[in-house]
Amino acid sequence: MKKYENYSLLSHNTFGMDVKAKCYVEYDSEEELRGLIPTLEGEVLHIGGGSNLLFKRDYEGTVLHSAILGIEVVDEIVEDVLVRVGAGEVWDDFVAWAVEQGYGGVENLSLIPGEVGASAVQNIGAYGVEAKDVIALVEAIELSNGQKRVFGTEECGYAYRQSIFKRNLKGKYAITYVTYRLQKHPQLKLEYGNLRAVLDADSLLVGDSPVYGLNAVRQAIIDIRNAKLPDPKMLGNAGSFFMNPVVSREKFLAIQKDYPQMPFYEVENGVKIPAGWMIDQCGWKGKALGRAAVHEKQALVLVNLGGATSDEIITLCNTVCKDVKERFDIDIHPEVNFI
Secondary structure: OEEEEEEEOHHHOOOOOOOEEEEEEEEOOHHHHHHHHHHOOOOEEEEOOOOOEEOOOOEEEEEEEEOOOOEEEEEEOOOEEEEEEEOOOEHHHHHHHHHHHOOEOOHHHOOOOOEHHHHHHHOOEEOOEEHHHOEEEEEEEEOOOOOEEEEEHHHHOOEOOEOOOOOOOOOOEEEEEEEEEEEOOOOOOOOOOOHHHHHHHOOOEEOOEEOOHHHHHHHHHHHHHHHHOOOOOOOEEEEEOEOOOEEOHHHHHHHHHHOOOOOOEEEOOEEEOOHHHHHHHOOOOOOEEOOEEEOOOOOOEEEEOOOOOHHHHHHHHHHHHHHHHHHHOOOOOEOOEEO
């Protein structure tokens, strides 16, 4: 266990906010976490890699961080394999491991920043796949009394970038392990965005039959993400800052009359319109307000140009949202959590 007072969180948030926590504690087992609980005072914030946070000020409470590691196959059936992963594992390390083993299901989520525990909280997603598609069980410790609870997927209340851990149970549990159901005979999902086009251009696929399989999909997604998303070590950011809105089909058709080239994706409850495309149409790509800017290659990303305050980033966020609302009559909302 590691414990520090007045601890800098600069290396624990990818936006590069130079803030401090009154107390920072890192634990590496469920037993250590249970032992900590009686000593916790004031507000408690549990963080992963800090890739989806915007700190507005110093945190006058205790920041907890899991260092629980481990990747273990716990069950195997005809078509699937169940893999239990420690919440402190780096998410992309787990994806790389799954691909190396030939297990399918998470390859489309390659290079998403953060840690395994956060995948179950945020319901991370990319290229037509969400964490909820592969999560089987979520193990968690209740921070009020140290009791352990295991959540089935249906209990987690998953929706687009949402879970019960972000709503009703926000701040009440610390996730310790996540068990994923992966495919022993991978069924590739290639229809989202330009993924298939990239694979076809590199002659990695013949129809739907993978020549290099999971490795090809993972590498294509890494290449796509690297081409359009800034490295937070070089330019502070939290990846996709906004969620893609879902609108009714009637509203989509009305907008499409004016913007026939508008990209879209049919989803269960309507039509998803890329927020980045709308922000770009409003002329924001590459533009800045003070030391905060919309990334020049991906309008869904807000960046810290150097020394930006949280107020500058929030002002830019609000201005972008206002312009999208005025032009398209659609509300877009941050995916990033303001702390």
